[in-house]
Amino acid sequence: MTAIAPSAVIDTDGLDALVTVLLARGRTVVGPTVRDGAIVLAELSSASQLPYGWGVELDAGRYRLVPREDGAAFAHSAGPQSWKSWLHPARERLWSADRTPEGEVSFTAAEPEAPSYAFLGVRPCDLRAIAIQDGVLTGGRYEDTGYGARRRGALLIAAECTEPGATCFCVSTGGGPAADPGYDLALTEIVDDDGHRFLVRIGSEEGARLLDDVPHRRADMVTEATARGAVDAARDRMGRALPAVDLRALLGASPEADRWDDLASRCLTCGNCTLVCPTCFCTTTEEVTDLTGDHTERWQRWDSCFDLDFSFLHEGPVRSSGRSRYRQWLTHKLSTWHDQFGSSGCVGCGRCIAWCPVGIDITEEVAALRAEQETETER
Amino acid sequence: MSAPKLAVFKLASCDGCQLTLLNCEDELLALAGAVEISHFLEASSAVLPGPYDLTLVEGSVTTAEDAERVRAIRAASRHLVTIGACATAGGIQALRNLADVDEYRRTVYAHPEYISALATSTPVSDHVDVDFELRGCPVDRRQFLEVITAFLAGRKPDVPNHSVCFECKRRGTVCVTVAHGTPCLGPVTHAGCGALCPAYRRGCFGCFGPSGSVNLPALIPLLRRDGLDEDAVERFLHTFNTAAFDKELRS
Numbered sequence: 001m002t003a004i005a006p007s008a009v010i011d012t013d014g015l016d017a018l019v020t021v022l023l024a025r026g027r028t029v030v031g032p033t034v035r036d037g038a039i040v041l042a043e044l045s046s047a048s049q050l051p052y053g054w055g056v057e058l059d060a061g062r063y064r065l066v067p068r069e070d071g072a073a074f075a076h077s078a079g080p081q082s083w084k085s086w087l088h089p090a091r092e093r094l095w096s097a098d099r100t101p102e103g104e105v106s107f108t109a110a111e112p113e114a115p116s117y118a119f120l121g122v123r124p125c126d127l128r129a130i131a132i133q134d135g136v137l138t139g140g141r142y143e144d145t146g147y148g149a150r151r152r153g154a155l156l157i158a159a160e161c162t163e164p165g166a167t168c169f170c171v172s173t174g175g176g177p178a179a180d181p182g183y184d185l186a187l188t189e190i191v192d193d194d195g196h197r198f199l200v201r202i203g204s205e206e207g208a209r210l211l212d213d214v215p216h217r218r219a220d221m222v223t224e225a226t227a228r229g230a231v232d233a234a235r236d237r238m239g240r241a242l243p244a245v246d247l248r249a250l251l252g253a254s255p256e257a258d259r260w261d262d263l264a265s266r267c268l269t270c271g272n273c274t275l276v277c278p279t280c281f282c283t284t285t286e287e288v289t290d291l292t293g294d295h296t297e298r299w300q301r302w303d304s305c306f307d308l309d310f311s312f313l314h315e316g317p318v319r320s321s322g323r324s325r326y327r328q329w330l331t332h333k334l335s336t337w338h339d340q341f342g343s344s345g346c347v348g349c350g351r352c353i354a355w356c357p358v359g360i361d362i363t364e365e366v367a368a369l370r371a372e373q374e375t376e377t378e379r
Numbered sequence: 380m381s382a383p384k385l386a387v388f389k390l391a392s393c394d395g396c397q398l399t400l401l402n403c404e405d406e407l408l409a410l411a412g413a414v415e416i417s418h419f420l421e422a423s424s425a426v427l428p429g430p431y432d433l434t435l436v437e438g439s440v441t442t443a444e445d446a447e448r449v450r451a452i453r454a455a456s457r458h459l460v461t462i463g464a465c466a467t468a469g470g471i472q473a474l475r476n477l478a479d480v481d482e483y484r485r486t487v488y489a490h491p492e493y494i495s496a497l498a499t500s501t502p503v504s505d506h507v508d509v510d511f512e513l514r515g516c517p518v519d520r521r522q523f524l525e526v527i528t529a530f531l532a533g534r535k536p537d538v539p540n541h542s543v544c545f546e547c548k549r550r551g552t553v554c555v556t557v558a559h560g561t562p563c564l565g566p567v568t569h570a571g572c573g574a575l576c577p578a579y580r581r582g583c584f585g586c587f588g589p590s591g592s593v594n595l596p597a598l599i600p601l602l603r604r605d606g607l608d609e610d611a612v613e614r615f616l617h618t619f620n621t622a623a624f625d626k627e628l629r630s
Contacts, residue, residue: 062557289528292412
C-alpha cells in the first residue's frame with residue numbers, strides 16, 4: 001500500500017492530544033476502557049480512560065482482566081463487544097406512523113442516529129469485520145441507511161495487534177495482526193527502553209490532517225523496525241487455529257455429521273456467540289403501537305439464528321433443535337457466507353470462544369468435523 | 380363503540396404484579412382512557428359485571444375454590460392473560476408440589492384444620508385455556524403495557540422467549556459468568572426483565588422462568604464450577620418458577 005504521508009511517532013502525550021483534537025472536531029470518540037471487570041468499548045472523553053496497564057487472560061468460556069507491568073493501552077483482545085454496537089446498534093427505529101382522528105395515516109422515516117464517530121484502537125481483526133459488515137449492509141441493492149450513514153462518517157484509528165490472546169486465530173482465517181488498508185490512522189504500540197510510543201501509519205487524507213494537529217515526529221528506522229518485529233512476532237503467537245483445509249467445502253459436506261449432536265448436548269442455545277460476533281448482522285423488526293392505537297413505530301433489533309423465533313414459520317420454528325441452530329450458524333459463518341457475500345464470515349477474533357458460557361470452541365469443533373469426515377472417507 | 384372492558388383478578392399471589400400495573404404512573408391515564416377498568420380490586424372497589432374483553436389473572440391455583448373461580452373468570456373473559464410467575468408457573472408456593480402439604484400445614488398453623496388447600500400450586504393454564512402468559516416475578520412494567528396494548532390492537536405481543544443473554548448483550552452488560560465466574564441462570568431464563576441483575580453484577584436467578592430453549596444439563600456443570608454445591612444448585616433452580624425449572628430438570 002502506498003502511504004499518503006510518511007509514518008510518524010507519537011508518545012502517550014500525543015495520544016492524549018489525538019483524543020482532544022478528535023473531540024474538538026466534534027467527534028464522538030469510542031475506544032477501549034476498563035469497566036465491570038473487562039475491557040469494554042465506550043465513549044471516551046480523554047485518552048486517560050484507555051486501559052493502560054491492563055491485559056486479558058482468555059480461554060474458552062473465560063475472560064479475566066489482568067494487570068500488565070508494561071503499562072500498554074492496546075495489549076488486549078476479544079472484548080465483550082465489537083464495533084457493531086455502534087455501527088449496527090442493538091436497537092434502531094426505522095419509521096413511525098400516525099393516524100389522525102379522521103383516519104388518515106402518515107408515515108415518517110426515522111432520521112438515523114449518526115454521530116460523527118472516531119473509533120480508537122480498532123484491532124486488525126475488527127477492521128476486517130467492519131469491512132465484511134460494510135459489504136453485507138451497504139454492498140447490496142438495499143443499503144441499511146442507518147449503518148451507511150454512521151459508517152461513512154466514522155474515522156477508524158486501528159491499533160495493530162502485538163498481543164494476541166489465547167482464543168485468537170485470525171492468521172488461520174487469512175488475516176493477521178497487521179492492519180489492512182481501510183483505516184485512517186494505524187497505531188502500533190511499543191513499550192521498551194526507548195519509552196512508550198506509537199508508530200503511526202497514515203491511511204487517508206483525513207488521517208493525515210488529523211495528525212497535523214497532534215505533536216509527532218517523523219518515524220525513525222529503529223521504531224519502524226521494532227513495530228514491524230512486534231507485529232510479525234504476534235503472527236506466530238496465535239492461541240488457536242482453524243484447520244488448514246477448505247472450510248467452505250468441509251462445512252458444506254457436513255450437514256449430517258454426528259458431531260452436531262455432541263455439540264448440541266453442550267450448547268445452551270443462549271445466542272451469545274452470535275451477539276458477540278463482529279460480523280453477525282441479523283436483525284428482526286417489530287411493530288409497536290401505543291395505548292391509543294394511533295401511533296405505531298417499527299424498530300429493528302439484533303436477532304440471532306439461536307432464537308427460536310428466527311426461523312418461526314406458520315406455527316413453528318424450522319430449526320427447533322440445538323443441533324440445527326448451531327449447524328446453521330457455523331455453516332453460514334464458514335461456508336455459505338462465501339456463496340452469499342464472497343468471503344468467509346469469520347475473522348478469527350475469538351469472541352465466540354471466549355464469551356460462550358460453556359466454552360464451545362469453533363476451532364475445536366471444525367477440527368472434529370474434519371476428523372469425522374476423514375474417518376468417513378476411510379470407510 | 381364503547382371502550383373494551385379490562386378486569387384484573389387475583390388467585391394465590393403477593394399482589395406484586397398488580398402493583399406493577401399501578402406503578403405505570405405515566406401511562407395510567409392513557410390506559411384508563413383506552414379501556415373501561417371493570418374489575419381491579421387492588422385499585423378500586425367499584426366492580427362492574429362481566430363479560431370482560433381482556434382479563435388479567437395474577438396468582439396460582441392452590442385451593443378447590445380458586446380452581447372453580449378461575450373457570451368462572453375464563454367463562455366471563457374474551458381474552459385471558461396470566462401475569463407473573465405464580466399464574467404462569469405456580470410461583471414460589473409450588474415448592475409444595477415437591478413436599479408434603481399436610482406436614483407444612485401442621486408445622487406452620489396452630490389450627491391446621493382451618494386450612495383447606497390443594498396438594499399442589501398450579502399455573503392457571505393447567506385449569507383453563509389461556510390466551511397469553513406473561514412471565515416474571517414480578518412482571519416487567521414495559522412488557523405488561525406491551526401485552527395490554529397488543530391485545531387492544533389485536534396483534535401479537537412483542538415478548539420474545541429467548542434467553543436473558545440476548546438482553547445482556549443488547550445493553551452491553553459484561554457477562555458475569557465468563558468475566559467474573561458468577562453463577563447465573565441467564566442462559567436458560569426467559570428474557571423480559573431487560574437483564575436487570577447482571578447489569579448490577581449479580582447472576583440471573585431465573586424469575587422469568589425457563590426460556591423457549593433450555594439445556595439445563597449443559598448449564599449445571601458451570602454452576603457447580605462457579606461454587607454452588609448440589610444443594611445450592613437445587614435451591615437456585617427452585618425459587619419463583621420452581622415447578623417450571625423442575626420440569627426442565629426432569630425432562
